[in-house]
Amino acid sequence: MTYEVIGISVLWLFLFGYVIVASIDFGAGFFNAYSLLINKHHIISGIIQRYLSPVWEVTNVFLVFFFVGVVGFFPRTAFYYGTSLLVPASIAIVLLAIRGSYYAFTTYGELRHKGWTYLYGFSGLFIPASLSIVLTISEGGFITEDEAGLALDYWALFTSPLTWSIVVLSLTSVLYISAAFLTWYANKAKDHQATELLRKYALVWAFPAIITATGIIVELRTHNPVHFNRLVDLWFLFGISFVLFLGSVYLIWKRKNYGIAFTLLTGQFLVAFFAYGISHYPYLLYPYLTIYDSFTSEEMAVALIVAFIAGLGLLLPSLFLLLKLFLFNKDYVQGNR
Amino acid sequence: MGNEEAVFFSRLLTELTLSFHIIYATIGVGIPLMIFIAQWVGIKKQDEHYILLARRWTRGFVITVAVGVVTGTAIGLQLSLLWPNFMQLAGNVIALPLFMETFAFFFEAIFLGIYLYTWDRFKDQRKHMLLLIPVAIGASFSAVFITMVNAFMNTPQGFDLENGVLVNVKPLVAMFNPAMPTKVAHVLSTAYMTSAFILASVGAFRLLKGSNHVYHKKALFLTMKIGLIFSIASAVIGDFSGKYLAEYQPEKLAAYEWHFETEEGAPLILFGVLKDNHEVKYALEIPYALSILAHGDPYAEVIGLDQFSEDVIPPLYIHYLFDLMVTIGMVVAMVSLVYVVGTWLRRRFVNANWFLWIVFTTGPLAMLAIEAGWWLTEVGRQPWVLRGMMRTADAATTSNHVDSMLLLFTGLYLVLGVGSVIVLTRMFRKNPVEQELADRHGEGR
Ligand code: HDD
Numbered sequence A: 001m002t003y004e005v006i007g008i009s010v011l012w013l014f015l016f017g018y019v020i021v022a023s024i025d026f027g028a029g030f031f032n033a034y035s036l037l038i039n040k041h042h043i044i045s046g047i048i049q050r051y052l053s054p055v056w057e058v059t060n061v062f063l064v065f066f067f068v069g070v071v072g073f074f075p076r077t078a079f080y081y082g083t084s085l086l087v088p089a090s091i092a093i094v095l096l097a098i099r100g101s102y103y104a105f106t107t108y109g110e111l112r113h114k115g116w117t118y119l120y121g122f123s124g125l126f127i128p129a130s131l132s133i134v135l136t137i138s139e140g141g142f143i144t145e146d147e148a149g150l151a152l153d154y155w156a157l158f159t160s161p162l163t164w165s166i167v168v169l170s171l172t173s174v175l176y177i178s179a180a181f182l183t184w185y186a187n188k189a190k191d192h193q194a195t196e197l198l199r200k201y202a203l204v205w206a207f208p209a210i211i212t213a214t215g216i217i218v219e220l221r222t223h224n225p226v227h228f229n230r231l232v233d234l235w236f237l238f239g240i241s242f243v244l245f246l247g248s249v250y251l252i253w254k255r256k257n258y259g260i261a262f263t264l265l266t267g268q269f270l271v272a273f274f275a276y277g278i279s280h281y282p283y284l285l286y287p288y289l290t291i292y293d294s295f296t297s298e299e300m301a302v303a304l305i306v307a308f309i310a311g312l313g314l315l316l317p318s319l320f321l322l323l324k325l326f327l328f329n330k331d332y333v334q335g336n337r
Numbered sequence B: 001m002g003n004e005e006a007v008f009f010s011r012l013l014t015e016l017t018l019s020f021h022i023i024y025a026t027i028g029v030g031i032p033l034m035i036f037i038a039q040w041v042g043i044k045k046q047d048e049h050y051i052l053l054a055r056r057w058t059r060g061f062v063i064t065v066a067v068g069v070v071t072g073t074a075i076g077l078q079l080s081l082l083w084p085n086f087m088q089l090a091g092n093v094i095a096l097p098l099f100m101e102t103f104a105f106f107f108e109a110i111f112l113g114i115y116l117y118t119w120d121r122f123k124d125q126r127k128h129m130l131l132l133i134p135v136a137i138g139a140s141f142s143a144v145f146i147t148m149v150n151a152f153m154n155t156p157q158g159f160d161l162e163n164g165v166l167v168n169v170k171p172l173v174a175m176f177n178p179a180m181p182t183k184v185a186h187v188l189s190t191a192y193m194t195s196a197f198i199l200a201s202v203g204a205f206r207l208l209k210g211s212n213h214v215y216h217k218k219a220l221f222l223t224m225k226i227g228l229i230f231s232i233a234s235a236v237i238g239d240f241s242g243k244y245l246a247e248y249q250p251e252k253l254a255a256y257e258w259h260f261e262t263e264e265g266a267p268l269i270l271f272g273v274l275k276d277n278h279e280v281k282y283a284l285e286i287p288y289a290l291s292i293l294a295h296g297d298p299y300a301e302v303i304g305l306d307q308f309s310e311d312v313i314p315p316l317y318i319h320y321l322f323d324l325m326v327t328i329g330m331v332v333a334m335v336s337l338v339y340v341v342g343t344w345l346r347r348r349f350v351n352a353n354w355f356l357w358i359v360f361t362t363g364p365l366a367m368l369a370i371e372a373g374w375w376l377t378e379v380g381r382q383p384w385v386l387r388g389m390m391r392t393a394d395a396a397t398t399s400n401h402v403d404s405m406l407l408l409f410t411g412l413y414l415v416l417g418v419g420s421v422i423v424l425t426r427m428f429r430k431n432p433v434e435q436e437l438a439d440r441h442g443e444g445r
């Protein structure tokens, strides 16, 4: 494997990590707000709070890791994406900031007010929408380069069906991933009422998620035929992903093994995410940037990879401890502690 | 190309974000160490008060961390959004410490989560205290790594530019640049010092508001001692920073000190006002002091601004910032010295209201010195973003929307600033120490 491929694989893996943990977080906030709206708040808010409290800061670091790593491994992305993304990225930062701080203010500072619950819940849906725009832009066709510099064509971006299908996919997946995870978590807590409600949400969102994902492949056919053809070549990976999807829906439907169901779901998204990434190869920003022409020097690449391995040595045991204490600890999950 | 408006607003937005972030960042670096010390003293002396101190500080700390995290995420992304040319170069050469910083954050975030939710989970209190060590290490190391990046901006090295192409990149050489040792040490010790004084201010404030509980007196004495130690350390390291500057960035030092003519046995100018034609009025001149600060020798030659062309000299108002920082450093060190000695000698004045008011000012003053210090060193590096390599004006984005983003973020910081103050005051007002101590004894502890 070349250094370029190692670099992008590591970053892609962490982005995947962010997608999963952030989806759980965003979706949890949404279900919390929604249940307040329909007067079922008492059923699920306890479960959601107990899961989110110890981990919310960790979620954010996944994102920081990704964008710092991209600039390290592929410095030219700082120039291209930095120049063109000023407005969408700033809006995403503001939403993330409001969400993160109000989570802390309400949970630790006991600033309880219904307004914040709604703000918190619904802002969580706008964040994936605004972050997913980056994926749309990377398909090419929205950035123009001339003497005056780089410019993002907002009109083309917001009128493109591709943009909206990626936005819808991000929303449906957030809700599906989150509901499936929380079903498992509530079941571990032996909270049957919450499990039933969340299970219903998971089943409701499963099919919209898979349909929009298919829709995007269709959109790409006209938007970026090169990418589309590479996607089609990887049909077997999407096939595996679909089988995993069916497996997890089946288990949730039959109220069996929610843990395995969530594992299958993670596998489904992992395979699809990497299939998408592989088909995007070698472009970081079509057609301007590839992982090869934007790569950092070899010396830096080696240094970053060494730092990464050393960092993982610290990180994995710590993450394991966190999971052991809060996710896999019966007493904590059941609220006895 | 160039877009002067974009450069101007990018600067303003960077200044705003960093000035806001640094408040929470400084607290974030220093407080974990304070919590650790309090918990350690509490376990060693078997004194419930110190344990409760650690507990209450932690509760406040969570709020400031949250704002630190979100504003830090903002600055991290903004660096690429506002200074794409700079970050492209920085990514090639100094990405290593930036990358390692994310591991420090990870480490801190994970253990903070664990620490917060395990107060009563261990039989042995010491095990719980151990969880704080990674939090404190993570916080301090994130400061170390980010300051390395900032040091690199002052003394860039570890790469060569050949026809505009970067070659011979040496990440470790870039990381361990000449500005690094003094900068990292000064940033850390001032962060510890400022956090100690902020907590001292809180204690003094409670005593002033009528509580006479021994809990607050213990808190005050502990934090004043720590503040004293780190303010002395900060002054000593600050002196080393001066020597570093004299060797590597003489134009910066000369601008701090309004030192216009190269001379031997140079005097240090304190305070004063700058008039036209480099005329300094109302200043206090300390003979030989600048030569001592710069070289540790009263007769040494100090390079003046006459050796540099007009277009690489930073704005001269930074002298006022230097005076502000140093004066505050001296004042708060004196206050803490008087408090600590007065307490040892059991003098009554240390608990008098007028003195407590003075003690109360140390926290806000120290934070002001932090702001002054950053403004001083950042403005003092102008016109360069990478000294001698890249000008600030060439590093900025060319986007036309920076002004509206400035408005957006101003609004955000207003909300976060006001929100965090309201939440913190409510948190402690609703749950006074007396109440909490009574509750805990009620539980049969
Ligand atoms: C004196 C130390 C110091 C300095 C000079 C800075 N920071 Fe900072 N930063 C911290 C000390 C810190 C911290 C105390 O470590 C924070 C606050 C809370 C936390 O978890 O870390 C933090 C948070 C923080 C985060 C959020 C991390 C997370 O999600 O946990 C980012 C991305 C940055 N910072 C980035 C920066 C950048 C790009 C800076 C300069 C240009 C900068 N910081 C200056």
Ligand code: HEM
Pocket: B011, B014, B015, B018, B019, B021, B022, B079, B083, B086, B146, B147, B149, B150, B153, B371, B374, B375, B378, B379, B381, B382, B384, B385, B392
């Ligand atoms: C957190 C504390 C910091 C504060 C309060 C701070 C403050 C400032 C100020 C006031 C300026 C504007 C100077 C001017 O326009 O005249 C500035 C510029 C800048 N700083 Fe810092 N700084 C801090 C740390 C850092 C660090 C650690 C880095 C590097 C990672 C950094 C990167 C920059 C950049 C890229 C600019 C824009 C270019 C420039 O104007 O020099 N700053 N900062």
Ligand code: HEM
Pocket: B154, B179, B182, B183, B184, B186, B187, B190, B193, B194, B234, B235, B236, B237, B238, B239, B241, B242, B245, B252, B325, B326, B328, B329, B330, B366, B367, B369, B370, B371, B372, B373, B374, B376, B377, B380
């Ligand atoms: C009392 C004697 C002090 C001296 C002689 C001193 C000296 C210095 C010098 C020379 C610099 C510039 C370094 C550079 O540009 O590379 C600096 C920067 C700075 N100072 Fe001080 N300082 C003192 C006290 C303080 C205090 C009390 C604080 C805050 C509580 C403080 C906070 C800072 C900060 C945050 C910086 C920017 C970071 C850096 O460049 O190291 N200083 N100081």
